[in-house]
Amino acid sequence: MIKIVALDLDGTLTQHKSRLESECRNVLSELSEKYKLVMVCAGGCERVFKQMNGFKIDIIGFYGMEYSEIKNGKIEIIKKIKIENDRIKVAEKVEQLRQELGFTEYYGDSVEFHESGMITFPIIGTTASLDKKLAFDPDRTIRRKYYNRVCKLFEEYNVFIGGSSSFDIAPKPYCKLYALEQYLNTYGIDKSEIIFFGDDYGVGGNDSDVYNSDIRFIPIDDYREFSRIAKEELL
Ligand SMILES: [Mg+2]
Structure with missing residues (x-):
């Protein structure tokens, strides 16, 4: 008996970083009458709330480092975790990777630190143009090739292939599975x-991590298929 429907956003409900479309919104509204809905995302709650056009839904951001609820149409951050990184050490590790893997040219900053303690390693830099970012590694071959190496160097973190051309680096134990487990406990x-x-x-x-757990996982390979698949599974 399903009580909670948990959802990723980018690539699952919408095109990467694009607004929620009305067909999908309607299906979510229908689902919300039968189930509790929660978004579990890599980005921050506020960004997700905007992208969802203000749809009323619990949002877990930054891999479980930020929790929010919607009250009277407004987003309220109800929990925010902050972890201090040794930024010098992290920057050194990123530099080591750049030298080792040959990613020595980049635009803007070499590494991005988020307030929560999450880190982004933008391989071609923070200010590379969107075109360059999208063209860099569209099928993820490059990042998959080096994924284990990045994980090894950042042992105290969970590493993910994120965005279009970066690695997301979250302090352990934060990841979507951990976030969901905390939410379920609550x-x-x-x-x-x-x-x-x-x-x-x-x-x-x-x-x-959710896919490899015992939680029931429905793969969405094309976000335009979400509405149909969700209806078949749950309505
Ligand atoms: Mg996604």
Whole structure:
């Protein structure tokens, strides 16, 4: 008996960083009458809320480092975790990777530190143009090739192939599975009562920990198929 429907956003409900379309919104509205809905995302809650056009839904951001609820149409951050990184050490490791893997040319900053403690390693730099970012590694071959090396160097972190041309680096134990487990504990709900929709379940993908767990996972390979698949599964 499913009680909670958990959802990834980019690539699952929408095109990467694009607004929620009305067909999908309608299906979510229908689902919300039968189930509790929660988004589990790599990005921050506020960005997700905007991208969802203000749809009323619980949002877990930054791999479980930020929790929010929507009240009276406004987003309220109810929990925010901050972890201090040794930024010098992290920057050294990123530099080591750049030298070792040959990514010595980049635009803007070499590494990006987020307030939460999450880190982005933007391989071609923070200010590379969107065109350059999209063209860099569209099928993820480059990042999959070096994924294990990045994980090894950042042992105290969970590493994901993120965005179009970067690695997301989150302090352990933060990841989508951990975030969901915390959420389930809060509501006293069992893992067997949740279903997760995600697109990024391959090696290094940010939904892969949920995919590899005992939580029921519905793969979405094309976000335009979400509405049909969700209806078939749940309505
Ligand atoms: Mg995704």
